[in-house]
Amino acid sequence: MRSKINLYLMEYALNALLREKYKSFFIMSIFTLLTFLLTSVFFITNSIKYELQSTVDTLPQIIVQKIKAGRHYDIDENVVDDILEIAGVDDAVARVWGYYYFENAGVNFSIVGIDAYERQYKKTFENIIEDFDFETLEQTPSMVVGRGVKEIMKQSYYDEYFNFIKPDGSLKRVDVAGVFDGQTQLESNDMIVMPKETLKEIFGMDEMQATDIVVKVKNPQEVSTVAAKIKLIYPDTRIITTQDLQISYQNIFDYKSGIFLALFVIAIFTFFIIIYDKASGLSSEEKREIGILKAIGWKIDDILKEKFYEAFILSFFAYILGVILALLYVYLFQAPILRDIFVGYSQLKTSFELPFIFDLHTLFLVFFLSVPIYVAAIIIPSWKVATLEADEVIR
Amino acid sequence: MIELKNVNKSYEINKNNIVNALQNINISIQEGELFVLKGASGSGKSTVLSLIAALSKPTSGEVIVDTKQISKLPDNFACEYRRDNIGFIFQKYNLIPTLSVSENILLPLVPLNLPAQEAQEKLQRVMKMFDISHKAEAIVKNLSGGEQQRVAIARANVNDPKIIIADEPTANLDERLSLSFIEILKELKALKKTIVIATHDPLFFNLDCVDREIELHKGNILS
Numbered sequence: 240m241r242s243k244i245n246l247y248l249m250e251y252a253l254n255a256l257l258r259e260k261y262k263s264f265f266i267m268s269i270f271t272l273l274t275f276l277l278t279s280v281f282f283i284t285n286s287i288k289y290e291l292q293s294t295v296d297t298l299p300q301i302i303v304q305k306i307k308a309g310r311h312y313d314i315d316e317n318v319v320d321d322i323l324e325i326a327g328v329d330d331a332v333a334r335v336w337g338y339y340y341f342e343n344a345g346v347n348f349s350i351v352g353i354d355a356y357e358r359q360y361k362k363t364f365e366n367i368i369e370d371f372d373f374e375t376l377e378q379t380p381s382m383v384v385g386r387g388v389k390e391i392m393k394q395s396y397y398d399e400y401f402n403f404i405k406p407d408g409s410l411k412r413v414d415v416a417g418v419f420d421g422q423t424q425l426e427s428n429d430m431i432v433m434p435k436e437t438l439k440e441i442f443g444m445d446e447m448q449a450t451d452i453v454v455k456v457k458n459p460q461e462v463s464t465v466a467a468k469i470k471l472i473y474p475d476t477r478i479i480t481t482q483d484l485q486i487s488y489q490n491i492f493d494y495k496s497g498i499f500l501a502l503f504v505i506a507i508f509t510f511f512i513i514i515y516d517k518a519s520g521l522s523s524e525e526k527r528e529i530g531i532l533k534a535i536g537w538k539i540d541d542i543l544k545e546k547f548y549e550a551f552i553l554s555f556f557a558y559i560l561g562v563i564l565a566l567l568y569v570y571l572f573q574a575p576i577l578r579d580i581f582v583g584y585s586q587l588k589t590s591f592e593l594p595f596i597f598d599l600h601t602l603f604l605v606f607f608l609s610v611p612i613y614v615a616a617i618i619i620p621s622w623k624v625a626t627l628e629a630d631e632v633i634r
Numbered sequence: 635m636i637e638l639k640n641v642n643k644s645y646e647i648n649k650n651n652i653v654n655a656l657q658n659i660n661i662s663i664q665e666g667e668l669f670v671l672k673g674a675s676g677s678g679k680s681t682v683l684s685l686i687a688a689l690s691k692p693t694s695g696e697v698i699v700d701t702k703q704i705s706k707l708p709d710n711f712a713c714e715y716r717r718d719n720i721g722f723i724f725q726k727y728n729l730i731p732t733l734s735v736s737e738n739i740l741l742p743l744v745p746l747n748l749p750a751q752e753a754q755e756k757l758q759r760v761m762k763m764f765d766i767s768h769k770a771e772a773i774v775k776n777l778s779g780g781e782q783q784r785v786a787i788a789r790a791n792v793n794d795p796k797i798i799i800a801d802e803p804t805a806n807l808d809e810r811l812s813l814s815f816i817e818i819l820k821e822l823k824a825l826k827k828t829i830v831i832a833t834h835d836p837l838f839f840n841l842d843c844v845d846r847e848i849e850l851h852k853g854n855i856l857s
């Protein structure tokens with residue numbers, strides 16, 4: 240047996256593709272488009288999952304909210320002292336935060352108030368305290384903003400300061416002291432950080448009130464025990480743990496994945512239409528060519544090898560091209576259009592970057608969903624013709 | 635030596651319609667012979683050629699070439715037999731129209747995976763022999779009928795087979811080209827090849843170079 244690879248066969252296969260330029264080009268374009276779509280979807284999903292997970296990781300272990308008539312109300316700052324008494328609690332901080340609607344841009348930003356002397360519940364805030372002189376922030380009323388916020392404010396010509404409208408209708412001018420980078424893009428992009436006092440004024444909150452309280456527990460396994468104890472002392476509170484948040488994040492994400500799933504199904508469907516078209520039979524010229532090759536002494540496996548090369552060259556090339564395009568589209572161009580489906584309009588209109596996650600599993604999955612199926616769709620009908628008597632085929 | 639023993643071949647068109655293309659045929663062709671099968675259209679000439687080339691199998695009976703039972707060969711061995719022993723010049727030439735002359739002629743060698751130089755030598759030899767070298771790179775579908783036939787002859791000879799089979803070789807040629815085909819036959823005969831030709835062209839009848847003729851009529855041999 241000859242074990243050497245038969246280059247003539249490969250050359251013939253390549254030639255066969257080139258002879259049918261337009262047809263090959265058409266199939267390859269569709270194939271490339273589909274691998275591109277599939278791979279992009281997977282890339283975007285992976286990146287956003289990663290972002291969400293890192294966001295969840297930065298979230299506090301326990302959040303305590305005051306509930307009245309089923310709605311969320313401001314909580315008394317003194318509650319912090321009681322919580323600190325509970326065994327196992329490492330720290331408790333009263334947070335002041337909320338959303339502010341920027342009418343000019345039609346966007347909601349989240350605003351967080353912090354104090355320099357507190358222990359910060361987020362690494363991002365520690366960095367801000369380190370990087371900016373907090374006393375000046377308090378004296379001048381100034382704020383530190385995320386990149387997305389900065390950009391949108393710039394568009395409305397608020398480059399150095401912004402006039403917040405207080406609940407009583409009067410204005411509060413706050414200067415922009417600088418821009419910060421968060422631990423995750425999702426976190427930092429639509430966020431404004433300023434001294435608690437200033438923010439309470441903007442929100443019209445009482446001196447001794449806070450939005451909620453975050454609790455840090457020494458041993459992560461005790462989170463639920465501590466949560467239960469707080470609930471016992473303050474029955475009028477709602478206790479949210481990281482786990483709960485993770486679930487609700489996951490729910491939002493799953494819903495969006497559903498939309499993608501629909502796209503995905505459409506892509507697969509198109510692919511199978513091509514496959515069906517291919518598998519349902521060869522054209523009479525294709526049949527004749529197989530018959531001729533057989534009549535001049537090609538064996539069935541010579542013919543099938545040739546067809547395999549033909550299908551593999553085309554589909555593998557399209558696959559590689561699709562993956563490269565997806566890499567460029569998702570990570571270089573940040574997936575315009577497709578991304579909006581995932582990162583919903585209301586939640587985040589501001590931009591954030593999709594982090595580059597290189598995932599071999601995705602590439603394998605897309606490969607096995609495409610190349611072997613196409614190869615089979617070419618080989619099977621060819622095999623059917625090749626096993627017929629040559630005389631029948633070329634007659 | 636080629637032998638057909640009690641060969642029957644029938645085609646089932648549908649359940650109630652069976653065509654008996656050959657009925658109890660006995661033919662034996664000696665090595666180096668130029669053998670002519672005559673007969674009207676539909677008399678079964680092409681069917682005999684197919685059987686000798688193992689392109690199809692008899693419904694019953696035996697086809698033996700050099701002591702080998704061609705009619706019993708499994709498909710892959712039949713292909714190998716064809717590749718190594720038979721040069722078939724088809725009536726419709728059966729070239730691949732979108733390939734060039736040299737690519738078409740090289741086709742039978744592709745599965746052999748020969749060293750490039752050897753393949754080239756074989757190619758040049760037959761292109762020269764059948765006077766088609768000047769069209770080596772031309773695409774086959776742009777050639778005239780006579781040129782296409784020479785490509786088909788070159789392809790049939792590229793692997794230097796012992797047996798040459800030609801089905802109605804002059805059906806599409808004018809008289810001048812037909813005569814030059816007969817010259818080619820003489821050359822091949824000089825190379826000691828066994829040649830089997832199916833034709834109803836009177837040009838072949840009583841030719842000096844023809845060793846034997848048989849006439850078929852509705853699947854039977856007329857003596």
Ligand SMILES: Nc1ncnc2c1ncn2[C@@H]1O[C@H](COP(=O)(O)OP(=O)(O)OP(=O)(O)O)[C@@H](O)[C@H]1O
Pocket residue numbers: 631634645646647653654655673674675676677678679680681682
């Ligand atoms: N694959 C097939 N299916 C059905 N009938 C067939 C098939 N091949 C041949 N026949 C029939 O067998 C008979 C003999 O055919 P064959 O082609 O051998 O004749 P021929 O002598 O070569 O005729 P021609 O001079 O027209 O080429 C014809 O009646 C033909 O219709």
Ligand SMILES: [Mg+2]
Pocket residue numbers: 679680681725801
């Ligand atoms: Mg015929």
